[in-house]
Amino acid sequence: RKEVEQDPGPFNVPEGATVAFNCTYSNSASQSFFWYRQDCRKEPKLLMSVYSSGNEDGRFTAQLNRASQYISLLIRDSKLSDSATYLCAVNHMDTGRRALTFGSGTRLQVQP
Amino acid sequence: DGGITQSPKYLFRKEGQNVTLSCEQNLNHDAMYWYRQDPGQGLRLIYYSQIVNDFQKGDIAEGYSVSREKKESFPLTVTSAQKNPTAFYLCASSNRRGNQPQHFGDGTRLSIL
Numbered sequence: 001r002k003e004v005e006q007d008p009g010p011f012n013v014p015e016g017a018t019v020a021f022n023c024t025y026s027n028s029a030s031q032s033f034f035w036y037r038q039d040c041r042k043e044p045k046l047l048m049s050v051y052s053s054g055n056e057d058g059r060f061t062a063q064l065n066r067a068s069q070y071i072s073l074l075i076r077d078s079k080l081s082d083s084a085t086y087l088c089a090v091n092h093m094d095t096g097r098r099a100l101t102f103g104s105g106t107r108l109q110v111q112p
Numbered sequence: 113d114g115g116i117t118q119s120p121k122y123l124f125r126k127e128g129q130n131v132t133l134s135c136e137q138n139l140n141h142d143a144m145y146w147y148r149q150d151p152g153q154g155l156r157l158i159y160y161s162q163i164v165n166d167f168q169k170g171d172i173a174e175g176y177s178v179s180r181e182k183k184e185s186f187p188l189t190v191t192s193a194q195k196n197p198t199a200f201y202l203c204a205s206s207n208r209r210g211n212q213p214q215h216f217g218d219g220t221r222l223s224i225l
Contacts, residue, residue: 042219099145099170100213
């Protein structure tokens with residue numbers, strides 16, 4: 001089983017739709033969680049950190065479910081410009097490895 | 113402007129040749145990382161360094177080498193032992209505390225001639 005798993009998609013949604021992605025992680029000792037956005041042939045850019053209590057940034061909401069070991073990203077009122085690949089990243093603090101482990105990404109295509 | 117600079121943007125390697133990818137950051141970050149991304153795939157960790165003069169292997173270190181002689185710089189050498197080097201290489205840095213996000217340079221695309 002991969003340490004961090006995401007549904008590769010693509011998720012094809014119309015403009016204005018609400019879409020949600022999940023990301024599951026296998027290491028219960030994971031402590032830090034992030035969502036990144038990656039445009040085609042570009043570097044990943046930090047979208048938002050994920051906090052235990054959940055957090056929101058405009059149209060984007062991130063949540064953490066430690067019991068089921070997943071994080072989620074909700075995008076409301078989708079825009080064409082939201083089309084990208086969304087990567088989740090997790091830090092496993094117990095292994096001594098201080099580097100993020102990334103999922104393979106979920107591709108979102110917002111259609112007019 | 114603070115950031116991470118990778119060069120070159122595009123690189124071509126001949127058979128049997130070693131090539132070095134540059135990564136420089138002026139964010140005063142202690143930790144630096146190298147990832148490889150293949151088309152349609154996620155990021156795989158090659159090497160990382162938490163502090164100057166120290167580095168650790170990631171998941172796919174074979175065929176690669178690094179050095180960390182200065183805080184700002186973390187060059188990656190793709191050696192001839194790496195038989196399938198064609199990929200998008202991404203350098204990142206972060207505060208050394210493990211709960212901080214990583215910030216990426218804009219990458220180097222390496223291809224075989």
